[in-house]
Amino acid sequence: MEKLSFVGKSITRVDAEEKVTGSAIYGYDLVLPDMLYGKVLFSTRPHAIIKRIDTEKARRLPGVHAVVTGKDAPWTHGETIKDMPFLAQGKVRFVGEPVAAVAAVDEDTAQAAVALIEVEYEDCPAYFSPEEACNPGAVLIHEDYDSYRKSDIIVPGPLPNILEHFKLRTGNVEAGFRESDLVLEQRYVVPAIGHAALEPHSAHAQVDPESGKVTVWVANDAPFRVLHETAEALGLPKEKIRFINPYQGGGFGSKGAMKVETIAIALAYQTNGRPVRVKFNRAETFVSTITRHEAIVYIKSGVKRDGTLVARQVRIYWGAGAYAEKSPTVCIKGSHPSPGPYRIPHVQVDGYAVYTNKPLAGAFRGYGVPQTAWACEQHMDELAQRLGMDALDFRLKNVFVDGDLSYWGERLQSVGLKETLLKATEAIGWGKKTGQSNPPKGIRIGKGFACIAKPTRTPTTSTAAVKIDSRGDVMILAGTVEIGQGCTTILSQIAAEELQVPIDKVRMHSLDTDLIPFDASTTSSRSTYHMGNAVKRAAVKARDQITEMAASLFDTSKENLELSNGKVRVKDRREPALSFGEVICQKLGSDGVVAGDGAYTFEMGKDVDPQTGHSEHASAFYMYATQAAEVAVDEETGRVRLIRMVAAHDVGKAINPLNCVAQIEGGLAMGIGAALHEELVIDDHGRVKNPSFLDYHLVTSLDLPKMETIIVECPDPNGPYGAKGLGEPGLAPTPAAIGNAVANALGTRIYELPLSPERVYWAIQTSKKNPSPSVSAEPVVSNPTSFR
Amino acid sequence: MQCVAVPAIFPGWPGERGDINKKIRITLNGQERILEVVPYRLLLDLLRDEMGMTGTKEGCGTGDCGACTVLLHGKPVNSCLVFSGELDGADIVTIEGLKIGPELHPVQDAFRQDGGAQCGYCTPGMLMMTTALLRENEQPTEEEIRFALSGNLCRCTGYAKIIQAVQRAAEMMREKKITEAKG
Amino acid sequence: MKRPEPFEIFQPASIQEARELHIHHGPGGYFLAGGTDLAIAIKEKGLVPRYVVDLKRIGSLSGIRENADGSLVLGALATMREVEISRVISRRFPFLSQSAGEVGSIQIRNRATIGGNIANATPSADVVPALLVLEAQVTTSTQNGEKQVPLESFFLGPGKTVMERGDILTEIIIPPASANLRGEYIKFSPREMMDLAYVGVAVALLTDGDENVCREVRIALGAVSPVPMRARKAEAVLVNRVINEESAERAGEAAASECTPISDVRASAAYRRHMVRVNTKRAILNAVCGRPGNLPWVARRERRY
Known part of the structure; x- marks a missing residue:
C-alpha cells in the first residue's frame, strides 16, 4: 500500500479547540431572535383514555402565546410504524407522554400555564413487562395497530401487543437438539437503561407564516431521516422542511428520533412565525425521550461432547415501550445476530418487539447486540463449563473465521474475531494465575471474557461534496453529525489524504439540510465506512480537476504530476510547485471554485428478511470485538470491583488510532455502567423512580479500572483504506465479560443485569443455601437431565 | 466545524411578573461588572440566559453532573445551585475566562491534544475543575485526579483521556513555571 | 423540575439582624447556608419560599x-x-x-455547610454519624437566647429537628476527647462517589493497651432509621471485651437488629440491614487497625483490616 500521510495518524481532533474554549454552540445553548419558550404537560397515567382536557385557564394567562393538545396537532409519525402522535390523541400510553404544550414569553410563564391545564383520565389496564403484555387475552395498547401505516418490513406477531416478529430459520433445531450430547436452556434479563447523554434534549422550531416552511434547529443524529418523517407526517413536500444541526452533546442513539422536535413543531404552528424553544430537563430527558430496550432472552443450545455447536434456539422479548419508535428495526437487527458469532448448523430465532406501558425504547449504541450478547456470551461460558472445556477453546472451536457461511446465509470475509479473542484473553492472562493470587479473605477474584459481531444497517447511502476555493481552502459538505465520535476529524483526514493538503486547510461545514447533500444517518457505526467512502470519492473528483488544470498550466500530462502540502508540481522537474489556490486563480480567476461530489452505497447489501432471517449480504461490514475483565467480588457485601478491563477490537483500519482508543474506552465505561449500576427502575404504576443523575448511576472517574485497548486491523475490502466501523461495539461485550468474570469468581452465575451489590449479595446467599448443579463451578458433564 | 450562524441575543426576563431586581457588583472573568439580577435566578441561568455566556453547560440542574462548574472565589462550585442574589462581591471565573490572551490555557491545550473532549459537553466543567485542582496540587497522582473529577460526569470518554490530559496539563504548567523562572 | 417563584434574598451581617429580618418578614422565609439543598428543594420538590435570608455574610458563623x-x-x-x-x-x-x-463532589462540598446538613436532618447525612460518635453538641440561637443540645436529641424525624421557626444553628461543638480515641466512618453506596449513603456507619472507641480490650465505644448509623442513630446495643456488645473479628461480628449483628431501615429505589430494607451488620463489623475492625498513611481513595473505604 502507498504510504499514507494523514490516514492512520492520531491527528488532533479538529473540533477540540471550539470545545475547550466553550465557544461550540450546542442545541441546548441556542438562542433565536424573538423566540418563545415551550413547556410540556406530561401524562401521569400509564394507560388511560383522556376524557377531557381543559386549556382555557392556561390560554388566559398573560404571556402565553399558544397552548396545543393532540387536537391541534393531528399528525402521527414513526420510523416504520406511524403510531406516535405529536401529542397524545385521545389516549395516553405511558407516564411521561406529552399531552399538551404551552409557548410563552418565558419559561416560568410557560410552566405556570402548564400547571393550569386540567386533564381527566379514565384508566385502562397497564402492562409493565413485555412477557405479560403479549399474554393471550392481554388488553391491546394500540387498538388501531392494524390500521396504522407501516413499512413493508413489519411482520405482525401472533399474540397481542407484538408489533414486530422477526424470524430466522436455518436447518432444523429440533433435529439438532436430538443430535446433541448436551442441551442447555436459560433465561437472561436486561433492564431498560438510559442514554444519559450529558446534554439534555431540546429543539427549536419555526414555521414561516408566508411560505409555510418549517425550520427545526436540533442536535439530531439523523436530520435527513427526521426531515423525511416530518414531511410525511405534516403532508408537506420535503423542500418545505429544513433541519439545522448545532453541536450535539452526546446522543448514543437517543437523539436520532423525533421527541422534542414534534412538540416544538406543534407549538410553532400556533405562534405566527415566532420560533419556539422546547427544552427537556434531566428528568424529562430520562422519561420522555427514549430508553434502551429491556430484553428477556431465552437461549437453548445443543452441543456435541467435543464442543461442536449443533443447534441454537433464541427467543427474545424486546420491551418496546408505548410506541414503536425504532423497535421493529432493533428487533430485526438485534435478533438476527443473537445466536452469536459462531458456526451453528441449526438455528431458530424468534424476536418479538412488544408494546408495554413504559417509556419508549429505541436506538441505543449497539442496537440490540449488547442485550443479546449478555445472554449469548454467558450461555457460551456455561456450556463450556458443563462440557468441562476451557471457555476460550470452546469458542475458538466454533467462532466465525474468514470464508465461513453464516447461519443467515452470508459468506463472511475479513473476520478479525479470532485475533481479538486471542489478543484479549492473552492480555488478561486467561488460564494463568491472577496477579492477585492471595486476595484478602472474603474477596473472590475472577476473570472472564466475551466476544461479539455487530452488523451495520444495510444498504444505506452517504453523499458528500468537497470544495476547494482560490485560497486553496478545502470545505467538506457532508451530512454526518459530529456527535462526539470524531467524524469531523476522520473525514478531514480522508480529504487531506486524497488531496495532500495540510489538515488545517480542511474544514467541514455544519449541517443544514437545505445545503448539505444527503446522508442516511449518523448511526449504526456507519459513518467512517459510508461517508468516508463518499468523501474520498468527492475528494478524488476535486483533485482530478486540480490536476487537469495544473497539467495544462505545466503543459504536461496528469500522470506526471505529484501533490504534496497543498501544492502540485511536476515530478522530476525543477519548476516550482503551484499551490491549489494558484492553480484555481490562474485557470478560473480569483473567485474560482473547484468541487467534486461523491456517493457511496453498499450496492449488493440487503437487510435480512424479517420472515426468514436470511440475506447474502446482510451488512456492509461486521465489527468484531472481544473484551475481558478481571474482577474482585466482595462476598460480604456483593460489591463487584473491577481490577482490569481489556478490549480488543477489529476496526479494519484505524484512520485515527487515538480516536479509536477513545471510542473504545468510552464504550467500555458505558458497558461497565450497564454491567454494574445502570437500570431505569419503573414502579408498578409505570413511574420511573430514578430519573436523576443522583439515582441513575453513571460511572464516575473513580469507578473505572485500568483499561487496555488493543486495535486489530483486519482490512475490509470495501472500506476506505480498509476501515470498518467502531462506534457501537465498545459496550456490547462488556457486561457479559464482567458477568463471566463474576461467575468465575463466585462459582455462581447471575442472569439478570445490573450486577448491583444487592443483586450479587442475594445471589451469593442463595448459592450458599442451595448450591444447585446449574450454578456449580464444577462441570456437570454427567447430568442425565441435560444430556441425551 | 463551524457554528450555526445565529445571532445570540439576550431574551431578558419580562418585568410584568413583579420580579424583584437587585443590583450586584461582581468580577466576572477578571472584569468588574455591575448587574441587575433577579435574586432567585441561579448563577447558571444568569450566565447562560441573561449574559449569553453559554460555555458553562447545564446537564442536570441538581448538582449531580458538574457540567456547570465555575470558579467562585477561586473554588469550583456547581453554578446551578448558586442564587444570583447571593453574588454581590463575588469573583467568578467561567470557561470563557480561561484563555490567557489569545493563547489557550495549558489545561485547555492539553484537553485538546489528548482527546479529553469528545462530544465536549462536559468539557467546560472538567476544565474548571482541573484548573482548580492544579492550583491546589501541582503534581497530582492519578488517584488524586480521579478523586477530584469524580463530581464531573462524562458519558463519552471513559475518563481515561481526560486523566491523561490533566497529567499533561500539570506537566505543561510546571514546565512553563520553570521557563518563566529562568526567563 | 420547577422554576422558582420570585423571592428576595437578604444578606444580614449578624445573627441578630438575621433574626430580625425573619421576624419582620414573617412566615415563609428560609435561611440559606450553602444552598445545595435549598436550591434543589425549590427546583425539584416544589418548595416556594416567600423570601430567603442568606447567612453567609455572618462572620461569626464560619471557621473551625x-x-x-x-x-x-x-x-x-x-x-x-x-x-x-x-x-x-x-x-x-x-x-x-x-x-x-x-x-x-468537591463542587458540592465547597458550598454545602456542616450546619446546613445538620439543620436539614437528612437521614443519610454523612457527617452526622461521625459527629454522633464524637458526642457533638449543637448550639442554636433562639428567641430565648442561645441553646445547646446534644446532636443525638437534635433530630426528631426526616427533615425535622428541635429548632423552631426563626432559630439559627450557629455552631457544632465537639467535646474534648482522649488522644487515644480511634474512629472510622464507612459510607456504603454502589459508586465510589456522588451517591447518597445506602448505609453509613461511624465508630469511635478507646482500647486498653495492646490487648484491644474495648474500654469505651460509640457506634452510630446513618440512612437506616428516620434519624441518624446511636447503636447502643452494638456498643454494649463490645464494652470490656477484646475486639476481634468475632466480637465485631456480634456487634454488627446487634446493630443490624436495632436499626429500622426502609426499602426504596436504592436498596431493600433487608439488604440495608445486612450491610449494617457487615459495615459495622468492618468499621470496628478498621478503627482498631488505626489509619494507615496515604492509602488510595478506593482502599480507604469499607475495609483495611
Missing part, C-alpha cells in the same frame, strides 16, 4: 477552631470541604474529615 480544653468548635457555615481538609480535624478525627469528604 480548637479550644484550649481540646474541644473543637465548627461554625455552622463551615463548608464540608473545609471540614474535609481542615488540618486540626484530620489530625484529631480523621474519620470526621473523611465523612465530610464523602459528601457529593
